[in-house]
Amino acid sequence: MRPPFLSIVFAVSGGWLLCACAHSTAEPDRQPAKEHAVMVTPESNPATDNPKRSAVEIGKRFLQLLEGLESRDDLSLERVKSVLGVPLRRFDGTPDYLFAYNQPLDNGWYFSVRYISESPSLQRGLVLDFGKPGEGGGPIPADVCALDFDYYHNALKAMGFLAQQYYGEHNLFLDWRYTKFKKSDGTVDMTISIVQMAGNEPGHMCVKSIGTLNGR
Secondary structure: OOOHHHHHHHHHHHHHHHHHHHHHOOOOOOOOOOOOOOOOOOOOOOOOOOOOOOHHHHHHHHHHHHHOOOOHHHOOHHHHHHHHOOOOEOOOOOOOOEEEEEEEOHHHOEEEEEEEOOOOOEOOEEEEEEEOOOOOOOOOOHHHHHOOHHHHHHHHHHOOOEEEEEEOHHHOEEEEEEEEEOOOOOOEEEEEEEEEEEOOOOOOEEEEEEEEOOEO
């Protein structure tokens, strides 16, 4: 059977995909300023089959991956596996286009990487998130907040992404959006969403999730 915390992660994954689609259908004005555990992918790489990545390492690798992309089209499964160094796999009971890797961290927390390989309604994309099963996550492991919101925010801006805050109904703040445009025609190539979470210290913001918005 699928380990319990994997079920939670996949449930969140479904919600995140729907959220991404809904957000991407209405683009706000841009202002300058992410079953059975049966592996069905055939390849095997000794360097990544049993990795142990820290929250800091996976965060830096995620940003390295984004920095190396010329466009969203370069976001292939093979490239994601190689740069992140984790064995993304398909699991029974999840959509065919979804590949995932999940790793426990300290204090019951985990990180999850999910790759969307493309579907009629979704562009290819990637998300990294941090969490803890159940209500009330408790103190966040220092490793999870070592790369805080400012670190990711400044890294994306240095890559040429334009940053803006995004608000929903009743002027409720939802997330930060980072958009990069195609050099060829100026249209949107990809938009990254960062969802924040409060750190252990007052005023210190960490990253709950970072990933591409994928709706067509």
